Structures are given as C-alpha cells and as structure tokens.
Amino acid sequence: MRQILMVExxxxxxxxxxxxxxxxxxxxxxxDRASSALxxxxxxxxxxxxxxxxxxxxxxxxLCRLIKKDHPEIPIIISTARGDTTDKVIxxxxxxxxxxxxxxxxxxxxxxxxxxxxxxxxxxxPHAYGESHIFTIDEKRFEISKEGEDIGLTMAExxxxxxxxxxxxxxxxxxxxxxxVSSIDWESSDKSxxxxxxxxxxxxxxxxxxxxxxxxxxxVGYQYIGE
Numbered sequence: 001m002r003q004i005l006m007v008e009x010x011x012x013x014x015x016x017x018x019x020x021x022x023x024x025x026x027x028x029x030x031x032d033r034a035s036s037a038l039x040x041x042x043x044x045x046x047x048x049x050x051x052x053x054x055x056x057x058x059x060x061x062x063l064c065r066l067i068k069k070d071h072p073e074i075p076i077i078i079s080t081a082r083g084d085t086t087d088k089v090i091x092x093x094x095x096x097x098x099x100x101x102x103x104x105x106x107x108x109x110x111x112x113x114x115x116x117x118x119x120x121x122x123x124x125x126p127h128a129y130g131e132s133h134i135f136t137i138d139e140k141r142f143e144i145s146k147e148g149e150d151i152g153l154t155m156a157e158x159x160x161x162x163x164x165x166x167x168x169x170x171x172x173x174x175x176x177x178x179x180x181v182s183s184i185d186w187e188s189s190d191k192s193x194x195x196x197x198x199x200x201x202x203x204x205x206x207x208x209x210x211x212x213x214x215x216x217x218x219x220v221g222y223q224y225i226g227e
Contacts (some may be wrong), residue, residue, distance in 0.1 A: 002117060005046040006030040007037045007063065009055055013114065020106050024176055025167050026113065034058035034066075041071055047117050050109075053080040053091070059092045070094030075116035079104070107179060110219075133227050135204075137162050151203045153177070156183035160193070163198050164224040165212060173221040197222060 004021060008014050009032040018028045029046070031037050034057045037049070049067060053060030064076055064199045078091045081102040088099050097119075098112050136145045142158050144165070153161060159181045161214050164172065177193055179186055197214060200206075206213045213226045 001025050001027045003027050003029060004048050004050055004113065005035070005037065005040055006050040006053045007055065007060070008032065009054070010088055010105055017106070021110070021113075023173065024110050024114075024179070025170055025172075030195045032056070034060075034063040037063060038066065041074075041179060045177065048073060048113055049076045050072055050113075051076055051078050051096070060066070061090055064091065064094040064096055073120065074121045077109075079109070079115060084173075091135065098207070110179060133171070135161075137164055137165060153200070153203065156196050157200050158193075158205070159183050160196050161204075164222060168224045168226070171217050171220055171223045177221060193222075 002025060002027050004158060006014060006017065006028055008030060011032075014028075014030040017184070018030070023026050025226075029040065030061065031040060032055070034055055037051075040046075041049075051060050051064060051067075055063065060080065064078065067074065067076060072095075072158055075097040076095065077098045077100060078088075078096045079102060086185070091117065093100055097116050100112060101111060134147055135152050136148070137143075142155060144158060144161055145151060160177065160183075162178050173191060174190065186197070197216075199207075201208060201211075204213055211225065213224060215223045215225045217223055
C-alpha cells in the first residue's frame with residue numbers, strides 16, 4: 001500500500017481524506033506541524049507529501065524547500081486555499097511537483113497523486129510496482145508478458161491488468177478501476193470493465209469458474225489472486 005504524508009492543520013479535511021484515500025489503496029499519515037513532518041520523514045519512507053501552505057511554526061513554502069533538500073526523490077503536491085499566483089510560482093520554485101487549490105474534487109486529487117507517484121517511480125524495472133513471478137510489466141512498451149512471452153494486450157487491457165497486478169491481492173472496486181483506467185469511459189464503464197476482464201482472462205488462460213489469477217468479487221469489483 002502506498003503511503004502518503006499529509007501536512008495539514010485542518011483535522012476535518014484530514015479525516016475525510018483518510019477514508020477516501022484508503023479506497024484507492026493509499027495509507028494516509030497526517031501531521032499538523034512542520035517539525036512533525038520533518039521528524040516523520042527521517043524515520044519512515046513515504047511515496048508522496050501532500051502539503052498545506054498555512055501551517056504553525058513555519059510557512060509551507062519553507063517546509064517544501066527543506067523536504068526537497070533532504071528528500072529530492074519524494075514528490076510534493078501543494079494543497080492550499082491560498083489562490084495567489086505568486087504563491088503558486090514560488091511553490092514550484094521551492095521544489096513542489098504539483099499544486100491544487102482548495103476546495104478541490106477528491107477525484108482530481110487522486111488522479112494527481114497517482115500521476116506523481118508513477119512519474120517518480122524507478123523506470124526500467126519490470127517489478128517497479130510489485131513482484132510477480134509469472135507476469136512482467138514493461139512500462140516503456142506498454143506490454144505484459146507471461147513467463148517471458150508477450151500476451152498481446154490492447155491498451156485498455158494493459159491498463160486494467162497492470163492495475164490489478166500492481167495492487168495485487170487487494171480488492172479493487174469498479175469506482176477505483178474507472179478512476180484509474182483512462183481507456184474506460186464513464187458512460188459504458190460497467191459493460192466495458194466486464195468485456196475487458198473477459199478478454200484478459202482469455203489471453204492469460206484464466207477460467208472464470210475456477211480462477212487462479214483474477215477473481216470476481218460479486219457486487220464490488222476484482223482482485224488479482226495469483227502468486
């Protein structure tokens with residue numbers, strides 16, 4: 001599960017996001033002070049920092065610079081009600097990777113988080129998002145191979161199957177899949193997911209009645225149950 005550090009002094013926002021992010025396989029750790037954020041970063045590894053600008057002790061822009069100085073590999077998304085263009089420009093100058101103004105649609109935040117994590121993950125490794133002894137993801141070619149042989153997926157099939165593989169053993173809701181797979185449109189989402197899953201099963205040799213790779217969780221979504 002990906003781990004997000006949120007630096008935010010609004011407890012209500014933190015509580016709401018904690019539950020929402022969990023649905024998308026993100027674990028949220030929240031602090032309300034700059035010193036607490038720096039302490040957390042010294043002892044734990046995070047995949048992304050979600051940073052408010054208005055904080056006790058220290059301005060968020062100053063904290064952004066400190067984090068990037070010591071942890072340049074961690075993406076930072078600034079989230080703030082301060083809509084001044086100058087703050088936005090200074091935020092990028094301070095090392096922020098993205099900027100989202102409050103109030104925002106949580107779905108937009110999820111999309112931005114997912115993009116930044118993908119962008120900062122090491123490339124060239126077939127197991128960059130999780131180990132699999134049977135399936136290998138080649139992100140550069142948008143291909144997935146089974147025991148070394150390309151299984152010939154379309155882009156929609158590639159996006160959906162790679163999502164299942166990278167979130168292996170987690171139950172992915174249809175809502176999560178729709179938000180994560182750009183090739184599936186909202187209007188025909190349920191039908192599209194069923195069709196794509198069926199095609200993937202055919203190509204990987206999975207039996208819907210006795211699945212060994214993709215399990216249907218009735219009324220919820222799908223789960224990769226392979227090794």
